[in-house]
Amino acid sequence: MSNMTVHTSTSDSGETTLARRTLGVPALVFLIIAASAPLTVLAGGATTSFAVTGEIGVPVGYLILGIVLVFFAVGYGRMSTVIQNAGAFYAYVTAGLGTTAGVGTSMLALVTYNAMQIGLYGVFGFTASSILQEITGAEVTWWVCGLAAWALVAVLGINKIDLSAKVLAAIVILEFVVVIGVSLMSFSVAPEGVTAEPFLPEHWLTGSLGALLAFGIAAFMGFESGAIYSEEAKDPERSVARATYIAVGIIALFYAFSSWAFAVGVGISDIVPQSQEWGPDLMFVFLDQHVPTLLANLGAVLFLTSILAAMIAFHNASARYFFSMGRVRVLPKYLGITGARNGAPTAGSLTQSGLGLVFIIIFALAGADSEFGPLYPVMTMFPWLTNAAGFGMVLLLSVTSVAIMRYFNSQPQRPSLFVRTVAPLIAAIGLCVVAVLIMFNFDVMIDADGFSPLVILIPGIIVASGLLGLAWGAYLKSSRPDIYREISRADIG
Template identity: 35%
Template sequence: MTSNQSESVRDRESRHTPSAGQAHSLSGRLGVWSITFMVVAAAAPLTVVAGVVPLGIGIGNGAAFPLMFVVCCASLLLFAVGFTKMTPHVPNAGAFYTYIRSGLGRPLGAGSAYLALATYSAVMLGVYGYIGAVTQALVLQYAGVSLPWWLYSVAVLLVVALLGYRHVEVSGKVLGVLLICEVGIVVLLDVVVTAQGGDSGLSTAFLQPSEITSGSPGIALMFAIASFLGFEATAVYRDEARDPDRTVPRATYLALLLIGGFYALSSWALVSAWGDQAAVKEATSDPGNMLITTVERYLGSAGSDAVQFLLVSSIFAAILSFHNVAARYIFSIANIGALPRRAGRTHARHGSPHIASLAQSVLTLVMLAIFVAVGMDPVTQIFSWLVGVATLGVLVLMCLACLAVVVFFRRTRIERGVWATLAAPVLGLAGLLTCLVLTVANFPLLIAGSSGLAIAIEALLVAFFVAGVVVAVVRRHQLVD
């Protein structure tokens, strides 16, 4: 090795290795695209198009469902205006915790941290159930081997645990490759459908008021907002970003626009591929296979085979992204003293929250074992219930964050612009509260359970939030910012 090569290696290691004085700080040089890839991967674009879009069409507002993604994206962009404006003034990782604490105080901040940890852990557990079921079906179809779904889930968990233990840039590269593949196949379908003019002309239902208000627009909006889950996690990677004051806001806007644009375009192409009435009929009769059937019609059997394999990689990418976010919440909560301090340490070489990551992996394994022991179905119960929990939790957190932005800037007067510090956050709060009310009203449907179960789950989320508040009050002299 030459002297120049040795120097290059030392430079790279010095960037990734925290000094003794930074034992509780994450390190990294993530750019805009790296963070964007991880956040968009968490949204699982292919999984949404294959699973959520047919449901939105079938039991939502039919062929006009693509407009719901535009409406939700607009509301979340308003949320992002204040969220990113506040970013330079909260120089800590922790996302919702740091923003809500800075605006509404430490007790509500700690409550939001506990709620966020429960939320991201829930969605990750739910997706573990889904990937187990999908992989089981795929292996049975192509290899003729029948194994329990949970074996595949545990295998994925071991891979995620390994990647989560290492430096975050390793995860970023893996997610980048997987994301390009899964988005590529759907974009190809969009192009072919558009070029061929669809089944009976390109759909215009999303422009017709009678179509927009048909069926159940509230349920459609609920499914659409659930599809954006995890986009706000850009702020969690603040300490690992190259230039956080610029990287985090840019990644937030970019992720939102990419997710919203992709969902709107792809759902519109899916409707156009069948025709308005036929799309609703197909989405109602066979929602689980609607995308695969569509791909086979327009791209052939090779395309449908590719979609089935890429669906597994899409779900894996989402799990890895949510694992990284949950581990960083444990890390941040531990560093303020609301969890054991040991979980707030970083790896000497990888600069990763390795203890927090391992703790998250162990907790996930224990919860999966419990679900298997009680005989829960991996899709209709584990996946649908827990994703419903996460949707509700994130909406509550975003509403609190909007309120925190307004209070923070009114109190500190650090920024003078009315649009970014008041108007946009208030408008965003109005939109998110509407989504929250609709989600609570339709929560039993989202989790495919009874009203009693819905109330119990909502009470559990409240319990997590209250636990964080109690810890902050009881240990107020031990907590640090």
């Protein structure tokens, strides 16, 4: 199989080529793991999963999802050696299922990545506001803090990607240090002793398994993003696949280990009721009990930077999807413009920043007189948008798994049966099951009290974005065949 890359040229309105040979395997791994936000997962994701499911088998959920995603990564990693495109999902689906399906996937991916990135402004603003009040006594509303983060993300987004990679590397390393420290402390405290009870089947092979997987998938959001940077990788035929395998393994094992350790530290019989009482604050309550206040406050600040790292990572991913769609004129052509000196997807980055600003303003106005008070952004903006993104990501992975099978089985020089069929088929089945489980547990995920129209509306918007993309692809095929042909050539050689 010959390698297939995207060839672009300079237009009159600006550069249309991303910075080349910029990112090595370590930088890619940091970009991927930053999106998954290790400290945010332990403090927010794991405690929420303990609280909502009422089960102590949360660590097993991460392991099960990790296994499914390893199978996905087998075909996905091989595809990255064949096709290098900043719009990874849409390029792979175009190659395997056709241009119309690829355009539909591009729209789904755009909405998914933007929803995740923008939703994080809600939890960042609330957390920053709470930390400022705790440490300094100053009362700063959440949206002011959100705007400060927005400005920083916007500036980094229009700079060369290696600057973001360096910032994220520093943050991720600190996150790992904190989580490892909390885990070791948990084992040393262990009020009920160190036990492997959370891994026993009776604590996860229950009616709550669906909720465990539905909540757990958010922890892996971003693991696939290495392929998005393939055009900027130093050795895209090897480094993207390696970075993806490394990231999936680290994420699954690290999250399973740290959530198990934290349950042991709080107490196996107490982790569920304590999580239900304190939520994401439980880790900091735990730290307050066992370390000096200064260290506990430092942990809270690093939790904030963890969220910031995820926002930067998802901003970069969203900007590259805008760039990729603009380059082939699926979206307005100006989105395909990059910075002449730094190769950053400038137009796409500014567009993503603009969307973020609009949503911050909308939720700031909507929550001005809300009964939720300061909790408004974490009761609305954060869960609504990020859970929508989680559902969208599972759909993207499912469709891409099928496209990978179709593509490799159509090639004259095919990889092994395991790579071209077995692994992606297992991934597709597993991911479809997770998608169904998310649908059935969506009311729990958004903390709806009884039936809520949002249970239908939010997933409906995600599905509608894909359908709209399919309709747009069909329109381009019939009415703009020049663009339709360009999409096909750009994505598959």
